[in-house]
Amino acid sequence: MTKVLIYIRSISLLIGVLVITIGCNSKDASVGDIAYIGGEIVNPKNKNVILYHTNGEVVDSFVLDANNRFSHKMTDLNSGLYTITHGGEYQLVLLEPNDSVMFRLNTYDFDESLVFTGNGAKKNNYLIKTYLSNEKEADKLVEYSKMEPEAFHDFIEERRQRHLDELNTFLEHNTQSDFFRSILEANINYNNFADKEIYPFAYFGNNKLVHVKDLPERFYAHRKDIDYNAEHLSRFFSYNRFLFSHIDNLAIDSYYEDNEYHSKFDRHSMCYNKTKLDLIDSIITDETIKNNLLKYKARDFISHNHTEAEAEELLNYYLNKSTNEEDKAYLRELVSSLKLLRQGNPLPDLQVVSYDDKDYNLNSMIKRPTIIYFWSSNSKSQYRNSHYKVRSLKNQFDFMDFISINVNDNDDKYWKKIIENYDFSTVNEYKFKDSDKARKTLAVNYLNKAIIVDSKGTILHPNVNIFSSDFAEALEELLKEKHLIK
Template sequence: MITRYVALTSVLLSLIFGCKVNNGDTGDYAYIGGEIVNPKNKSIVLYNAKGDVVDSLTLDVNNRFLHKITNLKPGLYSITHGGEYQMILLEPKDSVMFRLNTYDFDESLVFTGDGAKKNNYLIKTYLSNESEAKKLVKYSKMEPEAFNEFIEKRRQDQLDEFQRFLDVNEESEFFKSIIEANINYNNYADKEIYPFAYFGNNKLIHIKDLPENFYAYRSDVDFNINHLSRFFAYNRFLFHYIDNIATHSYYKNHPFHSKFDRHSMDYNKSKLDLVDSIISDETIKNNLLKYKTRDFVSHNHTEAEADEILGYYLTKSTNEEDKKYMQELVSSLKLLRQGNPLPDLAIINYNNTEHYLNSVIEKPTIIYFWSSNSKMQYRNSHYKVRELKSEFPEVDFISINLNKNDDSTWKAIIDNYDFPRENEYKFKDPNKARKTLAVNYLNKAIIVDADAIILHPNVNIYKSDFTDTLGELLQKKHLIAKQ
């Protein structure tokens, strides 16, 4: 089947691009085109390497599009469609055609044309990284010396495989730097994550006892690579590096063998201090400051703590849009405190009947969210809820889709996976609802009592301690006063 698809796109590509060689084009440009199978709407948004919108493109009657980028600078461009996101490496004179099926976005993506080989290789490394990340919990059970040896061997094997690709494919230095960064920083990130998984909160102090060469690569790290500012592997490394280094400050302020608390104020302030001190690139710095602050305020801290870290963040960020976003987020979270009534938002059920969220709550309820664009997440969340229902028959579960796309996509997923229809809803105004309920993560869930009073504003149903948390809240719910 894939062979037939590649042949089809190759023919289409030759028809579209065949005449461009002699059309008088000069300068730096590239063509990007493609076909979307099972499109979720008729638009594709193209972003440049800085994350700015280049153009909004419209699919034709055959669900295809074509766009010429002029004055092109080499970089990692990206497209979004129906909430899905995909990076594409573009250099001058590239003519990249792709075909993808929205039902299996990454795995169905096939590139053809000039520039196809490097993008297919990039996708291959993405998928490999994703596969390895799922095994990190297992790998983290290794002793430090064995883990270090394993990661270094894996990294070298990946670099050697890439060199074999280069031996038969002449590619630019820019492309080489992108793939090498993807390989190196993804492996470096695993090393930064390792001590948190291996030692756990009770023994994290022993991070200082890791082998001397465990973090030898740090001397070669560049924290200010602007063209990687939106690159997943690079950001994954930076996020966990900051978490790791900040532990040293934590143990300067806490008893030597105390249990590590990742939500402590001084630890999270030290992370912002580190970002501010070691990163000079404004894009990278502001992104890290924003997401590290968001991580802190999104957990169930007191209003005073949220205001304190917000104030600290505002003195360091130089991005006014981010500052406004963070101030609004903290304001929204104040309304979601334990004991407050759940904000009443308009929702629509499978039969297209409009309700208000509070009106459908009749007993203790867990409200969870999903996106049509994340197949693994919506499958896993519904399967997990199926398990929880049998364990907590006294609890209702309300499923809310977050997408703005038409009803047909939402209902097709419900029908295809035979999800129970009676508790499936979507928001009438998804943008307003996500902001009001501070849904920054798909795995967020909200627990309320029978009167729609918030018991917990932000839980993760996948966490190992979730059932204990839910059981304790259900026992204590009569202690929570109505506001």
């Protein structure tokens, strides 16, 4: 089940990267009116705040004042979900004509601390409440997935209807626009539909996934209502969460056309991943949705520890389908970076800064076999879990070193504050000198990625997951193979 949990979380982490802005036109949305937005950020990571328009363009950028506040008047307003970003965190704000929305949040507990006030606050507080509820439900999905298919189907449908009823009750007492209703209904529906699509991977596992064809016919009844080209939802978290899992699921049938009926499912097979790109290309016409899905599905395959030839093959397959030149350049660069990270190559020499503000070259710090792992200040559960996991690994592999690197480019005091608050050891705690360059060089696209090197800084494995259920066993086997232990 641990592998399944990692799969589910990786989907969430991956889609999280997509959620930058959201836009929609509803039948009662008006243009040309004024709205106000402002807020206070407690424990800011830096002094900058950026406001994005519904189409993804920057509306304005602000510098927090002496009280860590900002405000902005918006004219010629298009109703929609705007995005405020600060220090790598983002928050969606629903704005419609005549709204005056203020918020207050603490960066140490970003979503949970968020409170809206003013005209337009009720709908935004309701939106954030549903978002937090979705997060909690997603954390329980592995447990829910132990249910038999019929029971799971009924459970999800009952939960979906309960959430829709709660929304209707809210709307009975709080008059809101059709735009608000459409966004909240989509959030409820697609979040529950996503759980349906993820379920087979959790319930059957890799050895019995072929039995996905035996699920009750009504299990996928929701598919008849899917809009694959919902442009207004193109960057909406629950919509993308659904599409990511849905594409994975649809491609299973093709996989078993090319593999033996009872063979173990391999999510990293070339045919399976090409099928996913084919499906995206065939059923989706909206360029934004299509290009985003193509990009991240291709990246998922390329980032795994494949041969150079396999990475190039999938890259070329992707390049023939995407129309986004920026995405294409990004994936070409990723393939080039991964070539330098092959087993047997030296670890790229990058500069890091220690907790006590000293600069080091990463290579110069390697004295023993070492695991280098990464964390972000924006992912509380990940940085807690990674440090706790490493504590246990240190006891088992006491002849190894473990280097922890923060990947953010926020003020140093924020990075250090997290270490202090959680009482993490300050030994071997670093952050990149140039985070953007280092993340590209080391291909840190997933926070759960770790790199294993020997005492000379030679790469033993460029991409492992310390949370894998068999990680300790696999590590021991690798070290024996390299004659580093007996």
